[in-house]
Every structure is written in structure tokens, then in C-alpha cells.
Amino acid sequence: MLTSLSAAVVGGGLAGCSAFASVGGFVRKKEITGKRRTSGSLRDETVVSVGLTKSSDEPIMDVAKEWADRFSNPGELHVSTTLNDLLRDEYEEFGYVIGVCSKDWAGGGDPLGCYTASTRREDFNRAQVGDHVKASYSDSSIEIHSVEGT
Numbered sequence: 001m002l003t004s005l006s007a008a009v010v011g012g013g014l015a016g017c018s019a020f021a022s023v024g025g026f027v028r029k030k031e032i033t034g035k036r037r038t039s040g041s042l043r044d045e046t047v048v049s050v051g052l053t054k055s056s057d058e059p060i061m062d063v064a065k066e067w068a069d070r071f072s073n074p075g076e077l078h079v080s081t082t083l084n085d086l087l088r089d090e091y092e093e094f095g096y097v098i099g100v101c102s103k104d105w106a107g108g109g110d111p112l113g114c115y116t117a118s119t120r121r122e123d124f125n126r127a128q129v130g131d132h133v134k135a136s137y138s139d140s141s142i143e144i145h146s147v148e149g150t
Contacts, residue, residue, distance in 0.1 A: 021136060022135065022136045023102045023104035023136065024103075024133075024134055024148070025103075025105070025132070025135055026101055026131065026132050027098060027127045027128065028051060028114060029050070029052070029099030029129065030049070030050050030051070030098050030099070030128070030129055031050070031096075031097045032094065032095070032097070033045065033046050033047065033097060034090070034092075034095075035093040036090070036092065045064065047063070047064050047067050047094070048061065048062070048067060049061070049062045050074045051129060052129055059074040059128075060074065074129065076128060077124075077128060078125045079096070079124065095118050096118065096123075097119065098117070098123065098124060098144070099115065099116035100114065100133060100135045100137075100144075101113065102114075117142045118140065118141050119142045119144070120141075120143075123143060123144040126147060131147050131148070131150050132148040133145070133146065133147050133148060134146045
């Protein structure tokens with residue numbers, strides 16, 4: 001079972017558009033995070049993170065050393081059932097996170113509004129960083145409805 005992680009709203013509030021509705025946007029970030037017990041307390045770790053930066057159209061990837069052989073292509077970040085099971089065995093808690101930006105979520109004079117939140121493994125695998133998607137945000141989670149291309 002996947003653990004839901006907290007959502008963060010980036011780039012302003014919503015202006016007249018419900019986050020619950022499916023909107024057109026693009027994937028700007030994907031990551032897998034986990035919590036590992038060390039010395040009696042849980043420590044947050046990022047397994048892998050892929051994102052777009054303002055200075056580059058190409059995705060930038062940061063991966064924990066122990067998982068580097070599992071994630072080599074930032075443009076194709078997929079998690080198989082086998083890898084999902086390995087992550088579950090390694091971490092007390094882990095989850096999939098995706099960040100989507102849309103003009104429909106913009107507010108406060110910002111051209112884009114972005115949500116970064118937990119997602120299901122199926123949605124994590126469906127969309128890659130840079131893809132144009134139809135997505136919705138609700139209950140601290142992002143759902144990818146369709147991939148429209150890159």
C-alpha cells in the first residue's frame with residue numbers, strides 16, 4: 001500500500017477554477033520519497049527526483065546512490081511491480097509524487113499555478129516530466145486523466 005504524502009501548492013491560489021476539475025497542464029516534477037528508520041526515528045529520503053528548471057527544457061534527475069542503477073533515464077521514469085516491492089521492503093513508508101502546472105490553476109497575477117502532491121503508481125508511470133496532461137487535484141492527491149503528448 002502506498003503512503004500519501006502532503007501536498008504543497010506552488011505559484012498562487014486558484015482563480016475561478018476548481019482544482020477538482022480536469023485541466024490541461026504539464027508535468028514539471030516527479031519523485032519518489034521514503035522514510036527509513038535510523039537510530040529510532042524516521043528519516044525522510046528522496047529516492048529519485050526528476051524536474052524541469054527554468055534554465056533548461058531537459059529534465060534534470062537527482063537519484064540516491066543506492067538506486068542509481070534502477071533509474072538512469074530522466075525522460076522515462078517508470079516503476080515496475082518488482083521495483084515497487086523493493087521500495088516497500090526498504091522503506092517504512094514511501095510514496096509517489098508528481099507536480100503539474102496549469103494556466104487554469106493560476107491566481108494572484110501568476111501565469112501558472114502548480115500543485116505538487118501524491119499520486120498512484122499507475123499515474124506516476126503514465127506521465128513523464130514535460131508531458132502535456134489532463135489532470136486534477138483533490139484530497140491532497142493528483143490524478144492524471146490522460147497524456148496529451150510532450
